[in-house]
Amino acid sequence: MHLVQRVAAVVLTLGLSAGLVGCGFHLKGSNPTATPLVYNKLTLVLPDNTDELENRLSIYLSATGVQLSNSNDAYVLxxxxxxxxxxxxNGKxxxxxxxxxxxxxxxxxxxxxxxxxxxxxxxxSYQYDVATVNTDNQQESYLDKIVIDDVAQQITRQIAANRLPKAQS
Known part of the structure; x- marks a missing residue:
């Protein structure tokens, strides 16, 4: 009977551990994609007509723990x-x-x-046959958003992983 209790305890422990891992639980500070402390506060400075990129960056940077702020101690992206x-x-x-x-x-x-x-x-990229297209191309506006989203994710990953080369003094 003692062996049965041990096996039951091991199975219960493994089951609870798998449940915690499955729900995304992790100890604070153990996230490998956590943003470095130096970039925890950022101000975004973008050119005109880049609202979609600014929105995407705001979402992704906030999700990694970056606080978007205009305070004096914030770095500027x-x-x-x-x-x-x-x-x-053009072709066929x-x-x-x-x-x-x-x-x-x-x-x-x-x-x-x-x-x-x-x-x-x-x-x-995408292809279409000029002879069969008779409406404005909705695929292009959709892919424009995908490209902007991709760049915003790349920027966020590089900041979060601290893969940016330090400036030469």
């Missing part, structure tokens, strides 16, 4: 360049290549570089 491109390739089918290139860096409140500028690119 500055988007230096935002370049969307649309390339049309028309192919559209959508590409977004974004360059960013992290600065202190005085504008001094903390990290070197980093350029990220995301692209998507």
């Amino acid at each position: 500055r988007i230096l360049d935002y370049t969307p491109r649309r390339q049309l390739l 089918l028309t192919e559209v290549l959508l590409r977004l290139t974004v360059t960013f860096q992290i600065e202190d409140r005085q504008g001094n570089k903390i990290t070197e500028p980093r350029t990220l690119t995301a692209s998507r």
Whole structure:
């Protein structure tokens, strides 16, 4: 009977542990994607007409624990360049290549570089037959949002993993 109780205790312990892991439980501070302490407060500075990128960055950065703030102790995430491109390739089918290139860096409140500028690119393409398309292309506006979302996720992952090269002094 003693062996049965031990086996039952082991099975119960393993079952509860699997339940905790399955629900996403982790000890505080053990998250490998936790944002480094230096970037816990950020101010976003983006060019005009980049509202969708700003919204996506706000969502993803907040989810990793970054507090978006305009306080004096917050670092600045500055988007230096935002370049969307649309390339049309004609043939039997028309192919559209959508590409977004974004360059960013992290600065202190005085504008001094903390990290070197980093350029990220995301692209998507789609094809259609000109003879069969008779409406505005909804696929392009959908893929534009996907490309912006992809860049926002890349920026967030690089900040969260602290993979940004430090600025040369």
